[in-house]
Amino acid sequence: MNAAFRGLRSLLFVVAAAAVLASACGEGDGSVRVFAASSLQDVLPKLLGAYAETDEGARFEVQYGGSQSLATQIELGADADLFLSANAAQIERLEVEDHIEWQISFVSNCLVIAVDEDSSIATIDGLGASGVRIALGASDVPVGALTDLALAMLDPSLAEAIRANVVTEDPNVRVVLSRLELGEVEAVFVYSTDVAVLEDVRAIEVGGVEPNVYVGGVTSEGGDAAASLLAFLAGHEAVPIWEAAGFEPLNVAVGAR
Amino acid sequence: MPSRNQWWILLPALFGVFFLLPLLGLVWFGLTDGDVASELRSSNTWDALRLSVLTATMTLMLAIVLGTPLAYLLAASEAGWARLTATLLDLPLVLPPVVSGIALLTVFGRRGYLGDPLADAGIGLSFTTAAVVIAQLFVAAPYYVRAAYAGFAAMDPRFEGVAYTLGLSRWRTFRTVTLPLVWPALAGGAVLCWARALGELGATLLFAGSLPGRTQTMPLAILSAFESSAGLAGAVSIAVILVAFALVLMLLLHRATTPSGAYR
Numbered sequence: 001m002n003a004a005f006r007g008l009r010s011l012l013f014v015v016a017a018a019a020v021l022a023s024a025c026g027e028g029d030g031s032v033r034v035f036a037a038s039s040l041q042d043v044l045p046k047l048l049g050a051y052a053e054t055d056e057g058a059r060f061e062v063q064y065g066g067s068q069s070l071a072t073q074i075e076l077g078a079d080a081d082l083f084l085s086a087n088a089a090q091i092e093r094l095e096v097e098d099h100i101e102w103q104i105s106f107v108s109n110c111l112v113i114a115v116d117e118d119s120s121i122a123t124i125d126g127l128g129a130s131g132v133r134i135a136l137g138a139s140d141v142p143v144g145a146l147t148d149l150a151l152a153m154l155d156p157s158l159a160e161a162i163r164a165n166v167v168t169e170d171p172n173v174r175v176v177l178s179r180l181e182l183g184e185v186e187a188v189f190v191y192s193t194d195v196a197v198l199e200d201v202r203a204i205e206v207g208g209v210e211p212n213v214y215v216g217g218v219t220s221e222g223g224d225a226a227a228s229l230l231a232f233l234a235g236h237e238a239v240p241i242w243e244a245a246g247f248e249p250l251n252v253a254v255g256a257r
Numbered sequence: 258m259p260s261r262n263q264w265w266i267l268l269p270a271l272f273g274v275f276f277l278l279p280l281l282g283l284v285w286f287g288l289t290d291g292d293v294a295s296e297l298r299s300s301n302t303w304d305a306l307r308l309s310v311l312t313a314t315m316t317l318m319l320a321i322v323l324g325t326p327l328a329y330l331l332a333a334s335e336a337g338w339a340r341l342t343a344t345l346l347d348l349p350l351v352l353p354p355v356v357s358g359i360a361l362l363t364v365f366g367r368r369g370y371l372g373d374p375l376a377d378a379g380i381g382l383s384f385t386t387a388a389v390v391i392a393q394l395f396v397a398a399p400y401y402v403r404a405a406y407a408g409f410a411a412m413d414p415r416f417e418g419v420a421y422t423l424g425l426s427r428w429r430t431f432r433t434v435t436l437p438l439v440w441p442a443l444a445g446g447a448v449l450c451w452a453r454a455l456g457e458l459g460a461t462l463l464f465a466g467s468l469p470g471r472t473q474t475m476p477l478a479i480l481s482a483f484e485s486s487a488g489l490a491g492a493v494s495i496a497v498i499l500v501a502f503a504l505v506l507m508l509l510l511h512r513a514t515t516p517s518g519a520y521r
Contacts, residue, residue, distance in 0.1 A: 026487070138467070156259045167384035168466025171477070171484045175462065182359075183368035184383050184466075 001136040031059035032225050033079055035070040037086035037214065039109075039193065043245035044084075051232050052242060058225070074099055074219065081222030082230055084214065091215045100217040102227070106234040107247040108211035109193040111146045113204040114180055119187075124154070124206060127187055128161030135179035137187040138169040143176065146209055153208030196246025203246075211248065284497055291494030300351070302495055304470045305478040306502065312389045313397075313454035319390070320398040320450050328402050329435075332409030343406060350398050357396050357413060358463025364465075365391070386464035389472050391452040401443075401450035408442025409435075444514030448507065455503060475499045 036044055041064050052058050063070070063080075070091035074080050083100070085091050094100045115121045127134060137144030140241065151159045167185060170176045177194050177227060179185045180201065191212075195203040216230045239249045286292055296302045349357055363369050364421045365382050375382065382388045416438065420430040436443075458476035466471040467481060475495065483492035 046497045135466070138484075140481065141484045166468070168468050169481075170467055178463075179466075182362055182366065184362070184366060233521075253410070 004059070007191070031061050032222070032224045032229055034060055034062045034077075034084065034229070035074065035080040036062055036064050036084040037067045037070070037083070038064050039086055039111060040064070040084060040214075042197065045243065046245075047233060047238055048243050050237065051229060054232070054237070055228070058229070060229075067146065067171045078225075080219050083217045083219060083227035084233070085217070086212060086214055088213055088215045091217045094217065094219075099219055101220055101222065103215055103217040104230065104234050104251050105213045105215045105248055106230075107242050107249050108213045109191050109247055110211040110238065111143070111150055111189060111206045111209055112192045112195055113187050113206060114190050114195045114198075114201050115187045115204060116180070117200045117202050119202065121187060124162075125158065127165065127167070128158050130165075132165050132187060133172060133185040134162065134165045134186045134187050135168045135176050136166060136191075137176055138171060139175060141172060143173040144169065145192065150189070150206045150209045191246075192248070193246035197243065214247075279499065283493060283501065286492040287497035290491045290499065293494045293497050296491070296494040297500060301473075302477065302498060305329050305473050305475045305495075306498070308386070308389070308470070309474040309499075311454055311478075312386065312403050313391055313451055315390050315499065316393040316397055316413065316454040317401070317447060317451045319394055320401040321443075324398055324402040328405035329409050332406050332412075333414075343456065346402050348398055350403075354396055354459030354461075355463055358457075358460035361392060361395060361460065361464045378439075383464060384466040384472060386471055389461050389474060392460040392464045393457045396452035396457050396460050397450045400453050401446040404442050404446025405439070406451065408439035408446075411442075412438050414499055439495060440514075447515065448510050451510070452503070452507065453501075487496075 013080065034044075044062065048058075048060050048062070066071075067087060069084040070080075071085065071094055074083060074094055083091065083094070084106075088105070091100060092102050095103065109195045112217055113121075113124060113127065121127065121132070126132070136147045139145060139148050151162060155163070168179065170179070173190050173194060176188050177190050177198075180188045181198070189206070192203055195201055216233060218226045234250075242249045331343050352360070362383070364371050365375065365388075366372055367376070367381070367383065382391065389437055412435065416434050419436045419464060421427075427435070456476055457474070458480060461467075461472070462477060462480070467473045467477045469478075473481070476499075479492050479495045479499070482491065482495055
């Protein structure tokens with residue numbers, strides 16, 4: 001059974017690698033091959049569009065996926081010039097094996113409380129009131145684990161009052177968000193970037209937890225074109241586009257050209 | 258070697274293998290890669306199992322109490338509305354369960370059409386154990402009603418007619434004449450309904466939420482484990498427990514609902 005699973009996985013990888021290789025051979029025109037975390041899927045096309053305006057010859061091929069599986073593909077030899085990871089761990093893992101030439105943290109997102117725009121809840125203290133219904137992620141999924149950390153930072157009596165108001169612990173962040181959209185709860189714990197794309201929803205900051213930092217790495221294959229694109233993504237011109245999508249730009253001074 | 262005219266036996270044999278192999282694969286995968294023992298020690302798993310059995314059984318009881326008269330009425334009536342109702346009852350079988358959950362929310366949710374009147378009456382359904390039962394009832398009861406309807410429709414009405422002419426009351430006729438005749442159909446429908454309720458996931462997640470001890474049934478616990486860092490192995494470990502438990506209960510149910518000799 002196990003061997004069969006592993007066999008299937010390596011077969012899938014060979015197929016994926018062959019596809020990447022074939023597309024790379026087909027496009028020998030110097031386009032930048034970008035591997036990007038799935039959570040960038042909405043915002044990255046806008047950023048690439050803006051970059052293309054400053055550099056008319058720029059061409060891109062973008063492949064989205066989970067950061068961990070993208071890192072595994074690069075490790076196993078897939079051709080990528082630029083890797084945009086949703087966390088530092090995957091870049092560090094590749095750096096150890098000399099797959100990454102240089103890297104920079106460019107944006108972050110964070111845990112927020114989302115409420116209806118006309119909600120009377122203004123701060124996290126409001127979540128402890130009786131009659132407030134709250135949805136959050138289950139402790140064993142990433143958004144729920146982060147929520148647990150945030151609640152642990154609070155005054156114990158407030159945390160207890162908030163816990164008492166929780167009506168559901170959902171299996172992923174998308175389901176958590178739907179509770180608010182359907183009007184079944186007053187408040188949900190989700191990522192800032194989930195809220196940014198919704199109308200009629202307001203985000204309330206949650207203190208005390210580390211943000212998720214997105215890190216970009218130019219691979220040993222990537223040349224000046226990839227470095228120039230990463231500098232753009234981390235630079236001043238990209239800031240409004242990142243912010244509109246709910247991301248917090250970092251290191252802007254370093255990335256400025 | 259089977260004789261020349263018995264080769265057709267291969268077809269049911271292959272079909273049996275088709276169902277058996279994935280189940281064996283799941284159990285084997287759970288026992289080798291998963292950690293069934295640690296899931297068996299987890300109070301979360303037991304809470305989910307207890308809740309699953311409780312809600313599926315309540316669903317079945319409601320389906321029998323409410324569904325049997327409905328199926329009887331529909332089968333006895335020749336009118337167009339009866340046919341239409343019977344067809345409408347099949348619709349939840351076609352709907353993806355997540356859609357059934359949304360459908361329930363549009364009526365019984367806080368912003369649903371009955372949300373305000375229910376709130377005024379002090380009734381809040383969503384995220385309660387009652388909501389789990391309602392979601393299961395919507396999705397699973399049609400299996401029972403459908404089977405019961407087919408059973409009543411196939412019965413020769415002259416048996417009841419004779420009983421009435423002999424002076425038996427309506428209830429006594431139903432109990433001593435009708436019920437024994439349709440028993441196999443009702444029992445088969447009841448097993449299907451209970452099993453479907455036990456496996457219900459989508460409508461429950463949407464309408465009732467997922468809170469351990471209150472609304473998190475076994476399928477929801479499995480989904481939650483699947484999305485966690487324990488991932489596949491954790492989900493399959495809980496699934497093995499559900500499969501083992503369901504197997505034992507189904508065997509008992511089959512024995513209890515099949516009168517000896519009924520099918521021979």
